[in-house]
Amino acid sequence: MIQVQELRKVFHDRKKGEIPAVGGISFTCRPGQVFGLLGRNGAGKTTTLRMLATILAPTSGTAVVQGFDIVRQGADVRRSIGYLSGDTNLYGRLTGREILGYFGALAGMEPAAVAKRVEELRETFDLGEVLGKRVVNMSTGMKQRLSVARVVLHDPPVLIFDEPTAGLDVIGAREVLRIVQEFRGRGRTVIFSTHIMTEAERLCDEVAIIEQGAILAQGTVEELRRRVNGASLEDAFIDVVGSVNDGR
Amino acid sequence: MAGKIGAIYRKEIIDTLRDGRSVFAIFVFPFLLYPAMILFMGWIHAKSAEEAKVLPVRVGLVGAAQVPGLADSVGAQQAVTAVALSAVPDSLETSGVNAVLEVPEDAAARLGRGDSAKVILYYKDADDRSSAAGDRMKPVMEWLRRTLTVAWAREHGATIDAPPALDVERRDISSKAEVGRSVAALVIPYLLVFMIAAGAMHTAVDATTGEKERSTLETILASSASRAELVLGKCAAVLSASLTGAITGIFGLWFSFAVVANAFSALSDQSLQFSVGPMAMLWIFLSILPAAVFLCAVLVAIGCFARSMREGQTYATYVYMAAVFLGLGSFSGQHDIPLQRFFIPILNTALLQREILTNAVVPLHALAAIGTSVLAAAVMLGIAMRLFSNESVLFRT
Numbered sequence: 001m002i003q004v005q006e007l008r009k010v011f012h013d014r015k016k017g018e019i020p021a022v023g024g025i026s027f028t029c030r031p032g033q034v035f036g037l038l039g040r041n042g043a044g045k046t047t048t049l050r051m052l053a054t055i056l057a058p059t060s061g062t063a064v065v066q067g068f069d070i071v072r073q074g075a076d077v078r079r080s081i082g083y084l085s086g087d088t089n090l091y092g093r094l095t096g097r098e099i100l101g102y103f104g105a106l107a108g109m110e111p112a113a114v115a116k117r118v119e120e121l122r123e124t125f126d127l128g129e130v131l132g133k134r135v136v137n138m139s140t141g142m143k144q145r146l147s148v149a150r151v152v153l154h155d156p157p158v159l160i161f162d163e164p165t166a167g168l169d170v171i172g173a174r175e176v177l178r179i180v181q182e183f184r185g186r187g188r189t190v191i192f193s194t195h196i197m198t199e200a201e202r203l204c205d206e207v208a209i210i211e212q213g214a215i216l217a218q219g220t221v222e223e224l225r226r227r228v229n230g231a232s233l234e235d236a237f238i239d240v241v242g243s244v245n246d247g248r
Numbered sequence: 249m250a251g252k253i254g255a256i257y258r259k260e261i262i263d264t265l266r267d268g269r270s271v272f273a274i275f276v277f278p279f280l281l282y283p284a285m286i287l288f289m290g291w292i293h294a295k296s297a298e299e300a301k302v303l304p305v306r307v308g309l310v311g312a313a314q315v316p317g318l319a320d321s322v323g324a325q326q327a328v329t330a331v332a333l334s335a336v337p338d339s340l341e342t343s344g345v346n347a348v349l350e351v352p353e354d355a356a357a358r359l360g361r362g363d364s365a366k367v368i369l370y371y372k373d374a375d376d377r378s379s380a381a382g383d384r385m386k387p388v389m390e391w392l393r394r395t396l397t398v399a400w401a402r403e404h405g406a407t408i409d410a411p412p413a414l415d416v417e418r419r420d421i422s423s424k425a426e427v428g429r430s431v432a433a434l435v436i437p438y439l440l441v442f443m444i445a446a447g448a449m450h451t452a453v454d455a456t457t458g459e460k461e462r463s464t465l466e467t468i469l470a471s472s473a474s475r476a477e478l479v480l481g482k483c484a485a486v487l488s489a490s491l492t493g494a495i496t497g498i499f500g501l502w503f504s505f506a507v508v509a510n511a512f513s514a515l516s517d518q519s520l521q522f523s524v525g526p527m528a529m530l531w532i533f534l535s536i537l538p539a540a541v542f543l544c545a546v547l548v549a550i551g552c553f554a555r556s557m558r559e560g561q562t563y564a565t566y567v568y569m570a571a572v573f574l575g576l577g578s579f580s581g582q583h584d585i586p587l588q589r590f591f592i593p594i595l596n597t598a599l600l601q602r603e604i605l606t607n608a609v610v611p612l613h614a615l616a617a618i619g620t621s622v623l624a625a626a627v628m629l630g631i632a633m634r635l636f637s638n639e640s641v642l643f644r645t
Contacts, residue, residue, distance in 0.1 A: 012640065053470040056639050075472055083470035089463040093266035094259065105255030106471035134266075150467070160470075 001189055002029040002052065002158060006061035009047050021047040023213040024061060029191050031157070034184050036204030037193040038237060044213040045193035046085070049162045052191065053083040066158050079107070081158045082151035086166025092136035096127060096146050099135065100153055107154035117153055125149045141172045148179055158189045165199065177203055197234040207233070209240045216240045252473045256481020264451045264489055274447050274493040279500050302326060305381035308333040308343065311351035318351070321391050325384050336370060340378060347371035347381035349388070359400045359414060366415040367392055374422035374430035382418060389416050429605060434579065437601030439501060440494050441575030441594055444540045447493020448486050448547050449564040455482045456551025457560030465642065475637040479548060483629065486544040531604050535614070538621035539597035543571060545628035552635040552642065578602055590616035593624045
């Protein structure tokens with residue numbers, strides 16, 4: 001479960017001064033649900049998710065992830081989440097098994113537990129060829145499967161995906177979406193950011209449209225579609241975002 | 249906590265060993281740089297010689313009564329105190345003098361009879377102060393040669409064809425081990441500082457700025473490892489790389505002087521006997537650890553701050569050069585080193601290494617050097633952890 005209350009983030013830049021990135025957003029994401037954050041590049045999606053992952057500290061507001069406050073109980077939050085961003089990479093000189101061993105250790109897992117879990121994940125993510133190979137020699141698809149395996153290695157109840165299909169081909173992206181759906185089926189809390197509307201339509205139980213750090217619309221995909229008389233989510237998105245930019 | 253630090257450590261070591269730059273810095277760089285360093289050392293040696301000219305020394309005189317004015321001539325030299333001795337002592341160290349000038353009891357009579365006579369100056373080139381005394385006595389030796397020759401000529405009416413069989417000799421009584429120890433004390437402290445900095449810089453930048461550049465930083469920041477654990481694990485890996493670089497560098501030096509030089513007859517005169525005992529080695533290792541941790545923490549902090557590998561390497565090069573120049577400071581002012589110098593990180597360690605290698609450790613110096621280095625290392629680790637927890641530093645663009 002993720003409960004976000006008036007979460008706000010302002011960056012300070014010596015030259016540009018204060019840069020508001022997220023301006024007091026609130027939403028709730030429940031177990032067994034995929035919550036989608038839809039927005040353009042720079043809308044505030046990544047900053048929001050980084051705050052939920054305790055990578056960035058909020059300027060004000062609160063968020064509770066799996067019962068832990070992101071400001072006061074950062075370590076507990078991080079133990080409860082798996083975080084994957086489309087921008088992140090893996091260590092090129094390490095093998096798949098070494099990567100998983102490393103992140104298992106960082107998650108506080110014993111080596112034997114990591115080895116057992118890796119065997120479990122081998123089939124789920126088709127890691128057979130990946131485990132013994134150095135990342136630098138892997139295909140993009142292999143890397144993505146390994147990245148997802150890394151995220152779920154410690155079996156976290158909350159999964160945070162920040163544009164996880166960025167840079168992937170159709171097949172790779174489809175595979176990632178399948179995995180996300182699988183986590184929802186297992187009762188995990190999943191928050192998923194994207195700017196690709198078809199992904200959100202296919203995956204998300206609830207969607208929040210974010211623009212300039214503010215949530216402009218929130219509801220199920222159907223509810224948002226109704227705003228534009230049953231047209232696509234993309235139309236609804238353009239309608240919502242356009243109304244702000246047009247000053248409507 | 250230890251498990252996580254160990255995991256970070258292991259990962260960083262694997263990563264480092266698979267990075268060509270780091271391997272180059274640890275295993276190859278030390279062997280390439282010696283020629284350049286030897287040039288530098290020549291310059292430093294010249295500066296040291298100037299300092300040695302004003303160093304107070306004590307010269308023992310045996311048989312000074314044989315040559316009227318000898319004690320005055322010795323005393324007239326800059327910062328030389330003449331000490332009358334009845335015989336040449338067995339050891340310069342225990343007799344309280346830095347050199348001994350021996351005029352045979354019957355030198356004047358022997359020359360008068362047409363026999364040979366030998367005046368000998370005993371000193372040790374391997375000892376800084378004794379070597380300075382030996383240099384300071386060169387004019388006295390010349391004065392002695394002239395005085396005894398003139399006396400002999402007067403006695404013989406200056407009409408004899410052959411000059412007197414007078415031999416005035418400067419005799420270096422340093423053992424090969426003492427020479428080796430002297431060279432080791434001069435070279436090893438500087439090299440250790442130099443090689444620790446060289447070994448650490450690439451690993452430190454790769455382990456910190458590299459995380460940003462490879463886009464792996466977020467993955468570890470979102471893990472349940474604390475920022476302190478991440479920094480400590482990285483520092484431990486950087487420390488291992490730097491100490492390994494230092495050890496391989498010292499091994500390379502020993503190999504050059506003790507094995508390669510002995511293997512070729514043309515070079516055998518340049519061979520040295522390095523005899524650093526296990527206790528001295530242990531003390532050297534223990535005394536350099538805080539300085540190495542300090543240097544590694546500085547480089548990790550800088551790596552956290554840098555936005556790109558290029559920027560990180562540039563900053564690291566500055567740190568490296570600063571460390572090298574501080575290390576070079578240990579070459580000058582080798583005598584009566586002021587206590588203040590033992591409060592300067594890096595330089596204090598190099599100076600303490602010198603004292604350890606010459607069995608001349610001053611406890612207050614050791615306390616000041618190690619205390620300062622431990623404090624500096626702790627402060628720098630704290631700064632590195634703060635920087636690694638500061639999002640405006642980690643994500644600055």
